Amino acid sequence: MKELQYLNKYFIKYKYRFLLGLLITIVAQIFSLFTPELIGNSIKVIEDYVKSAQKDVALLKYELLKNILYILATTIIAGFFTFLMRQTLIVMSRYVEFDLKNEIFNHYQNLSQHFYKRNRTGDLMNRISEDVGKVRMYVGPAVMYTLNTIMRFTIVVIYMYNISPKLTLYSLLPLPLLSYSIFKISSEIHKRSGAFQQNLSNLFSFTQEIFSGIRVIKAYAIEQKKQNDFLALTKESNTKAMDLARVNSLFGPLMILLIGLSNLVVVYVGGSMYINNDPEIESIGVIAQFILYINMLTWPVASLGWVSSLVQEAEASQKRINEFLKEEPAIKNPTHLPTKINGSIIFNNVSFVYEDTHIKALNGVSFSLEKGKTLAILGKTGSGKSTILSLISRLYDATEGEITIDNQPITTVNLYDLRNQISVVPQDAFLFSDTIKNNIKFGNEKATDEEVIEAAKKAVVHENIMTFNDQYETILGERGITLSGGQKQRVSIARALIKNAPILLLDDCLSAVDTETEETILNNLLTYCKDKTTLIVSHRVSSAKNADEIIILEDGKIIEKGTHNELLEQNGYYKDLYVKQLSEKEIS
Numbered sequence: 001m002k003e004l005q006y007l008n009k010y011f012i013k014y015k016y017r018f019l020l021g022l023l024i025t026i027v028a029q030i031f032s033l034f035t036p037e038l039i040g041n042s043i044k045v046i047e048d049y050v051k052s053a054q055k056d057v058a059l060l061k062y063e064l065l066k067n068i069l070y071i072l073a074t075t076i077i078a079g080f081f082t083f084l085m086r087q088t089l090i091v092m093s094r095y096v097e098f099d100l101k102n103e104i105f106n107h108y109q110n111l112s113q114h115f116y117k118r119n120r121t122g123d124l125m126n127r128i129s130e131d132v133g134k135v136r137m138y139v140g141p142a143v144m145y146t147l148n149t150i151m152r153f154t155i156v157v158i159y160m161y162n163i164s165p166k167l168t169l170y171s172l173l174p175l176p177l178l179s180y181s182i183f184k185i186s187s188e189i190h191k192r193s194g195a196f197q198q199n200l201s202n203l204f205s206f207t208q209e210i211f212s213g214i215r216v217i218k219a220y221a222i223e224q225k226k227q228n229d230f231l232a233l234t235k236e237s238n239t240k241a242m243d244l245a246r247v248n249s250l251f252g253p254l255m256i257l258l259i260g261l262s263n264l265v266v267v268y269v270g271g272s273m274y275i276n277n278d279p280e281i282e283s284i285g286v287i288a289q290f291i292l293y294i295n296m297l298t299w300p301v302a303s304l305g306w307v308s309s310l311v312q313e314a315e316a317s318q319k320r321i322n323e324f325l326k327e328e329p330a331i332k333n334p335t336h337l338p339t340k341i342n343g344s345i346i347f348n349n350v351s352f353v354y355e356d357t358h359i360k361a362l363n364g365v366s367f368s369l370e371k372g373k374t375l376a377i378l379g380k381t382g383s384g385k386s387t388i389l390s391l392i393s394r395l396y397d398a399t400e401g402e403i404t405i406d407n408q409p410i411t412t413v414n415l416y417d418l419r420n421q422i423s424v425v426p427q428d429a430f431l432f433s434d435t436i437k438n439n440i441k442f443g444n445e446k447a448t449d450e451e452v453i454e455a456a457k458k459a460v461v462h463e464n465i466m467t468f469n470d471q472y473e474t475i476l477g478e479r480g481i482t483l484s485g486g487q488k489q490r491v492s493i494a495r496a497l498i499k500n501a502p503i504l505l506l507d508d509c510l511s512a513v514d515t516e517t518e519e520t521i522l523n524n525l526l527t528y529c530k531d532k533t534t535l536i537v538s539h540r541v542s543s544a545k546n547a548d549e550i551i552i553l554e555d556g557k558i559i560e561k562g563t564h565n566e567l568l569e570q571n572g573y574y575k576d577l578y579v580k581q582l583s584e585k586e587i588s
């Protein structure tokens with residue numbers, strides 16, 4: 001129960017609803033007790049009639065009819081209150097489920113990159129849906145049935161005891177056995193359904209990956225192999241489901257057996273007492289009454305076993321949820337004071353090691369960039385270019401050295417203001433399954449249609465968009481149109497431009513664009529970036545030559561640094577690249 005204590009705050013939040021539920025449960029229980037008593041009484045009336053000398057049929061009929069009407073009335077009232085009980089307690093559990101889902105989602109969003117690399121998407125989704133569902137079974141049904149059982153048990157046993165202590169004792173004897181066996185079966189069900197769920201999770205992750213990678217699978221024609229993998233997974237799933245069904249089907253017969261046993265005990269012991277003229281059993285009606293009581297008790301008592309397995313499951317699920325909720329974001333916001341960013345950036349001997357792979361991506365990198373200036377970063381793949389940009393948006397923190405923004409250490413700047421004032425075009429442009437317009441407006445919710453078009457024109461993608469049937473309303477992604485790599489990059493650039501932030505980070509975002517279009521975009525950027533601090537990562541000299549400074553990275557170290565002309569004089573990597581790309585241009 002330790003993990004489930006986390007939920008206490010929700011019980012406190014919904015305390016009035018909870019207490020109301022408790023009250024309603026008591027009322028429902030009291031009303032459901034009338035039926036056995038009235039039936040017992042009816043039998044007694046018939047018995048008296050049979051024994052009496054002058055047979056008054058009219059009186060008998062009157063008494064029986066009265067009892068029937070009472071039974072009808074109290075049953076309806078009990079039913080109504082049971083309905084209200086579910087309405088309050090189960091509805092409360094739905095509220096808690098809603099709150100918990102939102103809490104987890106919000107927390108997920110705050111966690112850092114590192115967390116997402118360590119955990120699989122399928123697992124994250126499972127915890128926010130399956131596990132929350134299991135926890136709800138604790139907050140709702142488990143709590144409700146427990147309350148119900150306690151109330152019913154207390155009230156019924158007091159009633160029974162008042163009529164006949166001896167018969168009460170005998171008829172309660174089989175109940176612990178019932179509860180224990182149900183508990184055993186429920187635990188077994190729990191274990192097997194856990195195995196089944198785990199398998200389902202695997203199946204889910206597997207199919208998800210297949211669907212997202214369907215293009216590659218088709219291109220390599222490995223459908224048959226994947227089909228076999230799927231078959232193996234579903235076979236396992238099938239075996240697990242059969243295992244589960246076997247214990248599940250034991251449940252019903254066992255219940256019936258044990259209830260039958262209790263009834264036999266009541267009939268045998270009660271009957272013997274009646275025959276021996278025991279004063280506690282004044283009429284056969286009492287035996288009927290007891291049979292009804294016992295039947296009223298068996299289901300709640302059996303449900304204790306079921307409830308305890310629900311609680312076990314919820315405990316395991318809440319543990320998994322708590323694991324993630326306890327996870328602290330690696331990158332924390334140091335202050336809630338708003339920060340206005342000007343845009344000067346300094347790297348002072350910065351090194352960075354990726355925690356999981358232990359790759360040293362940056363090694364003693366230093367540069368300083370004044371507000372409004374442009375820095376171009378060139379180098380082979382894997383030399384650490386993207387890592388520099390990640391450190392500026394604080395997706396990671398430097399392992400050694402210091403980064404400052406406007407001469408303040410970056411770790412002391414308000415994190416959200418920092419990110420809000422940086423426009424990023426990442427290397428792998430990601431677009432959402434939404435309209436093109438909304439994908440661009442993602443950079444600035446308040447942008448007008450004119451501004452969207454303006455940004456698209458600067459990114460030289462407007463003409464492309466106008467050729468689609470729905471133009472800016474064209475849906476992208478899974479259910480819509482698939483853009484080419486270059487188109488994606490340009491939409492992604494438009495998104496960054498519309499944000500109009502003082503710092504602009506461009507990560508190799510023209511790689512899939514032809515050189516002519518690149519030239520136009522770079523020209524557009526020249527005016528746009530006049531007052532903005534810009535870092536442009538590229539493979540091409542053409543993107544770099546106009547920058548105020550160019551650095552060349554190799555294995556995380558800066559090997560060359562200077563302006564276009566200075567670097568050409570150095571006769572190093574940059575010069576080589578320049579000559580090579582110049583000749584390529586001449587050929588084409």
Ligand code: ADP
Nearest residue numbers: 354357359361380381382383384385386387388
């Ligand atoms: P570039 O952008 O110049 O191609 P990166 O900055 O992406 O280079 O990568 C630098 C090095 O860090 C590479 O060796 C790469 O494998 C490694 N690396 C990049 N991103 C990650 C990551 N998220 N986790 C672990 N290692 C990474």
Ligand code: MG
Nearest residue numbers: 385386387427
């Ligand atoms: Mg990169």
